[in-house]
Structures are given as C-alpha cells and as structure tokens.
Amino acid sequence: MRTQEEWSNEEDARAYREIRALVDGWKSLGYKTYPDGTEWVGHTPHRAPEAYLHQLYAPLGATGIEQMETELSDRLPDNFRCFLMLHNGIGLFANLFEYIWAPT
Structure with a gap:
C-alpha cells in the first residue's frame, strides 16, 4: 500500500485507507488476486458463479498515465495520478460505484 507521503495530502491518504479497509473487510466472503x-x-x-462485490483493477503505471495525459492534453491532479498508480479502476458494491479508464 502506498504511504501517506506519496499522496498529495493527508486527507487523500486517509480516504484511501478507509476505502481499502472497507473493501478488505469483505475478504471473508472470498477473494481473488490476478497476476x-x-x-x-x-x-x-x-x-453468479464468479460474481464479486468489489473489483480493484491493476495499476495503470507511469506509461499509462502519460498516455492518458497526452490524450487529455493536460496533467492529471497528483492525487488522481497516485490513485492510478494503485488501481486503474475500481468497482464497489457490485458496481453501484465504478470508475475504469480505457485508452482510445
């Protein structure tokens, strides 16, 4: 998990820790980690046989972030860049909340 210093501020770091703790609390129902x-x-x-409440997608990485910024012709906010280095998308509570970026 990223440390507080890598987030742009303590509020963002705390929010991520709270979301992560919420998601991890559901591991008792079962979980999968892909390569x-x-x-x-x-x-x-x-x-459904392969249904899960929460999906946390693989990190986007620096190259993907650069591609996204090139397509947008703008730099992403530091806190969003940090999130993308952790997860290139998140689906919570059976996708009642979902964010996924796919390059064009």
Whole structure:
C-alpha cells in the first residue's frame, strides 16, 4: 500500500485507507488476486458463479498515465495520478460505484 507521503495530502491518504479497509473487510466472503494485480473481493456466488462485490483493477503505471495525459492534453491532479498508480479502476458494491479508464 502506498504511504501517506506519496499522496498529495493527508486527507487523500486517509480516504484511501478507509476505502481499502472497507473493501478488505469483505475478504471473508472470498477473494481473488490476478497476476496483473487486479483484485476481486467479496465473492457472491448467489448472484453468479464468479460474481464479486468489489473489483480493484491493476495499476495503470507511469506509461499509462502519460498516455492518458497526452490524450487529455493536460496533467492529471497528483492525487488522481497516485490513485492510478494503485488501481486503474475500481468497482464497489457490485458496481453501484465504478470508475475504469480505457485508452482510445
């Protein structure tokens, strides 16, 4: 997990820790970690055999962030850049909240 110093401020670091703790609390239902770093947490087989409550996608990495900024012709905020170095997308509570970036 990233340290507080890598976030642009303590509020962002705290918010990430709280979200991460919330997601990790559902690991008791089952979880998968894929080779690329993607995590599925909170297995809900009553919905579908491979259904999970939360999806935390693999990091985007510096090259992907640079590509995104090139497409946008702008630099991303530091806190969002930090998030993308952790996860290139997140789906929470069966995608009631979801963010995923896909390059064009």
